[in-house]
Amino acid sequence: MSVNTLRAKVLRSTGLYVAAFATLAFVATPILFAALGGFKDNQQLRENAFGLPSPWNWANYTDVLAAEAFWRQLFNSVFIALVTTFIVVAASAMVAFVFARYNFRGREGLFTLFAAGMMFPFAVAVLPLFIILRTFELLNSPLGVILPQAAFGLPLTIIILRSFFRAIPGEVEEAATIDGAGPWRFFTQILLPMSRPVLATVSVLALVGSWNSYLLPLVVLSRPTWWTLPLGVTQFQGQYSSETAKVLAFVMLAMLPALIFYAFAERHLISGLTSGGTKG
Amino acid sequence: MTLKPQQAEPLSRSRPAGRVGDKPRRARTGRRPGPVTLAVFIIPALVLFALFVLVPVGFAGYTSFFRWNGLGGLPNDFIGLDNFRTLLADEVFLGDLGRLALVVGLSIVVQLPLAFGLAMLLHQRFPGRAVFRLLFFVPYVLTEAVTAVLFGLIFSPRRGFADALLASVGVDASIGWLSDRSLVMFVIFGILTWKFFGFHMILYLAARQNIPDELYEAARVDGATGPQLFRHITIPLMGPTVRITVFLSVIGTVQLFDLVFVLTHGGPFHASETLAITMYEEGFGRNQIGYASALSIAMFLISLVFALGYQRLVLKRDLQGALTSTEGSKA
């Protein structure tokens, strides 16, 4: 009996690890291919696809890191993501605040309007957006990417923030009101500081969304001055078509910021993604 | 778009006092702030939303009734529903719908069960579990366009890593990963699975962890076996999450663009084209902005009909949950 249970236990945990490591191999192989491939040259890529690079060829990585374009694109990606996040979180927090804590005519209708925005696939709007941005002369400007991104980020952010703001007990607001705080003061001095975790969560979601954005920058930014990393990677691939190893180095370096960010913000990212998905 | 916090306060304080007496229970929803205060809080989001979401979508609807090359001015060649009629006879569009159905079907049959299985796996307590969870989620964090460049090199026909990988296990066939028209969608689906299973897995894992252990213990006391526990407790209690992931998967697939566009441009000969790619090619490649707008309206209607139908038939009360994470999902 006890031998049997022991064997079952060993079998079970062996099975667990086999499945886990098989999945890990599936996940990690492409990324390792990029990371190591960047240290090879074309000949090594062909003849030594799996082994460690020999010799290690640092030139691909150092070339990319020495290129002004890489840093500019990195800066652009970060800048656009930060400003987008600030705008979408600020605007959403304000409107979610009144949705959550005040009663006024048209509130539900307005909220439904925002929430319905979730139903608009971004691709639907990209063509007319292009024409509208053209009219406002926002093409080839970071604002042409930031404002639409922020606008499309509103529904999700508002929904999450509203449900969080609603959960804050009315007594807190009572106390503030007795202290003579108006809505603005309550909002900025009490509500927002209390909401730091959820603000972090929605900020992370907005950052990630902006960071990954491709279609919008692709049509808005036809000039390279404001290109973001995703555009830069595809352009780089076209430019160095014969130097696969160098493209891999660029790909790896373009993935790195997201990986680092994930390592630090994992908790917020996951809680953001699961906050809605597990409800019901 | 500027925020003016300094002005908001004096304005808001000018309204009459006297809210203090409200019952605490009602305080949450019972207050009526002045219209100016309300406006200050609402207008930034509303203007942004109207200008960059509502107006574009409305404009797409308008443009879809015209033949228009988009170069300057406004559309003026009104052709009624002609664009939509052409669309319904357009083999590329119909093919897009078929491929959409294929990816959705495969996701439901392969990708989501895989994610579910892995979530169950990671729910077990074993050393290293947290590390695996962290790593399985990594592909989801990577940018789609960057991922596409990477896989383009992996599946490259002559220097490709995938072929070398097969050769190393003795299969010396050069497979047309992206050039074989009957294979390319499956390769793309494989990449989508690589990229997105972690997302669904995380949702399942969170849902599984929300099921109280007491339920299982009680059932076990009643003599339930492992498979019975799974069938009668795990599956029903995770139902809502499963339904939502299906929803997210479909909505994400309707919008699929970045990965396929960078990887294959929809080729060879439309074999991997998606709705959004067709729209892009018609709009920017051929200057058929009117027709492309009709296509984007069709995309919108597909999402809308699916969302409403699914909500009515399947989701019922899960809707809010679904709404709150459409953003983070594809396929």
Add this chain to the structure above:
Amino acid sequence: MRKPQSRARAVLAAGAAAAVAFTATACGDSGESTADLTWWHIQNEDPMKTTWAEMADEWAAEADLTVEVEPIANEAFKERLATSAQSGTLPDLYQTWGGGVLAEQVEAGLVRDITDDVDCLDKVNPITLEAYTIDDRLYAVPFDQGVVGFWYNMDLFAEAGIDTPPATWDEFLGAVEQLKAAGITPIALGGADQWPTHYYWTYLVMRTLGLDGLEAAAEAGDFSDPGFTEAGQKLADLAALEPFQEGFESATYDQADGQAALMGEGGAAMELMGQWAPQAQRDNSGTDGPGDALSFFPFPAIEGGAGTTTEFLGGGGGFAAGAESPDEVVDFMCFLLEEDNQAQVVKDGNMSTVAADPAAVVPDMNNEQQLVVDAMATATGTQLYLDQAYPPSIGSTVNEASEGLVLGEISPEDFVAMVNEAWAAEK
């Protein structure tokens, strides 16, 4: 009220201020480059990339202006230029192939009319200006001019026992079979890019109907002549022999493992391509290419067809200026046409000179350049690439249908129907 600002509020206010400031700077910059002149071209590989960058620097220093040079890969360039045109502004100086694409840009008022301002064309071969002349006004200066034909690897042909390049379509099909029998990939093709495939269809039409026949049909916007279907059938027949490299369906012209790279590595016996082919073979394969083994033959004749082998599909590259470009752009165009600079471009980029007297600009042409110049010297007529000659909606339809035909997805009749439909929509 008397309380000092809380930290949260201070942070918020600072954030708001920062956002406004950022936005303001971003607006002021608005992505329009700070350079006086932006120049987009598609020579994104060295040595040409550097050659043109240096020329831009040299001119900029003399003119006391700044020039921003953006080399962009061919396919990406076409996409960006299309969105740029849609956005209502084109770069100050940009690559063009002329024809219907340029005409549509001109019609939208996006291109500078340079007819009266350019005074440096007296040494330029007037034929090279045709593609850039619309309603008797000139919109671009040329830098390269040549023809499309078969570039072939003589070593591989010899290996298959083929001594003389095929002169007729039947001989050509025979050569394809012979190469296949010898285990050599007969033809390299970047199928995913579509435009390399459309050369085959166009040439077959030209050989069947003659240049005049094609021009008349395009004029009428009607490809119903049976010759179009016959030509399409011939292309389908060729494809049925499976003459292309494995995986050509997803191969591009100029990316890793693409058509040019394959030729450069000696992995295929021939390609149907323009005058830039030898250079692209070297650039994209990172090798020296087939070297002296590379030669050229014109697209074969079709027995009983109206066309002759001296009618070429061809064109080149030119530079057009956006409507909002500074006046100095015309000086820069002329600077690029100066004989020293032309000679440099011919040498570094292996381009074909646009000079009226080629020997004056390039006294010592290399073998490849000589082949192109010789072919052009025999030319009795040229047709600009259809995907540039026709308006974009029709050009892309021809490209797309060519791909579909070669893949067996559509029939020659479908091809004609698709193009006729596009013509009808354009009218």
